[in-house]
Amino acid sequence: MRKILSKIGIGCCMIAALLCVGSCNDKLEIQQAYPFTIETMPVPKKLKVGETAEIRCQLKRDGYYIPTTYQIRFFQPDGKGELKMDNGTIFLPNDFYPLEKETFRLYYTSASTDQQTIDVYVQDSFGQLVQLTFSFNNDSSKDEE
8 A cells, every 4th residue: 555655656746847847948038019008188179270289198108128119100081280299390191200209299280171180190119009089170260259
């Protein structure tokens, strides 16, 4: 009986040792792509032609991987207007521009009496994408005052 229990104990120890050795992995896993969001302050809903809306933005990352870069672009499906960065860069639709700061401002100037919509896209160097959509209506009531 002791021989049987001894053999079972030795067998269990061997299996445990094999599981411990087999589960070891000397590769260090470094997370590179962290999710992120863009937070904005409220923006006006109505603009007259030539009026500019300031869009205050803050990039919020869930983690930091130093070589990560961010790019920004925009598309305007409705209306006409101009979007520019706080450093003076005027955006062309669908062109990528480097996002060099985590806190930045965008300025949208209306050039249309129609409803206007702009889609702003921020993408990191790993292909993760965040989309923001802003809509503006024409405010002709300001002209009548």
